[in-house]
Amino acid sequence: MASKRDDGTTLVAENRKARHEYFITDSWEAGIQLLGSEVKSLRRGQSNIAESYASVEDGGVWLINSYIAEYPGAALFPHEPRRKRRLLMHATEIHKIGIAIERKGMTLVPLELYFNEKGRAKVKIGLAEGKNHADKRQDAAKRDWNRQKARLMREKG
Numbered sequence: 001m002a003s004k005r006d007d008g009t010t011l012v013a014e015n016r017k018a019r020h021e022y023f024i025t026d027s028w029e030a031g032i033q034l035l036g037s038e039v040k041s042l043r044r045g046q047s048n049i050a051e052s053y054a055s056v057e058d059g060g061v062w063l064i065n066s067y068i069a070e071y072p073g074a075a076l077f078p079h080e081p082r083r084k085r086r087l088l089m090h091a092t093e094i095h096k097i098g099i100a101i102e103r104k105g106m107t108l109v110p111l112e113l114y115f116n117e118k119g120r121a122k123v124k125i126g127l128a129e130g131k132n133h134a135d136k137r138q139d140a141a142k143r144d145w146n147r148q149k150a151r152l153m154r155e156k157g
Contacts, residue, residue, distance in 0.1 A: 008117035013047045018109045020136065022128035027111060028097075031088035032063065032121050037074035042121060044071075047113060054087060054108035054125050056098040061087040063110060063123060087123060100127055 003011050018024070034042070041047070046069035054063050063085045070078045089097075100106050112124040131139075 005114075010115040011112060012042050012045055012115065012121075013049045013113040015049050015052075015109065015111050017050060018111055018126065018128065020131075020139075022107065022109060022126075022130055023135075024109075024111070024126040024128050025106070026100075027124055027126040028089065028093055030061065030123050030125055032113075032123050033086040033088060034068075034121055035079045037071040037077070037079050038068045039121060040073065041069050041071040042113070042115070044069075049110045049113050049123075052110055054110060056094060056101060056108070059091075059094070061089055061094055061097065061108070061125075063087055066110065066113075087125070097127065104129070 005011060048067040049063075052063060052066035054061055056062075065082055066085065067081055068079070070081055097108060101108065107128045107130065109126050109128045110123050111126050114122055114124070116122050
């Protein structure tokens with residue numbers, strides 16, 4: 001199910017592996033073009049963006065391989081669960097993203113799918129650079145040290 005946040009947004013899906021697999025250098029909020037049955041399915045919290053990615057094609061940004069379950073009430077006109085969905089962004093942002101992807105070989109990864117305060121579906125996408133195995137080990141060691149440090153501080157008082 002979707003979970004309410006303190007800032008008035010409702011989180012529907014989160015890509016937790018993205019921050020583990022990539023260095024996120026920049027992020028944007030984008031609208032998403034949906035069908036009515038997709039919105040109803042999202043409100044029920046039935047989606048997954050863990051295996052999806054975004055790409056710049058035909059002068060726009062597209063969310064590819066994201067899963068939004070079929071809504072049972074839309075039996076006559078159901079939507080395709082893994083269809084390409086257009087992300088709504090300003091042309092200058094799209095141009096900036098396109099340049100970064102071409103020149104630097106970066107990837108566009110969806111981080112969160114949520115409803116904002118006005119009830120509109122939004123996707124937070126991040127410009128990402130892949131981590132290698134050593135970077136992942138270093139992050140794990142840093143996380144363990146912070147955990148150990150917090151434990152020591154609690155014990156010492």
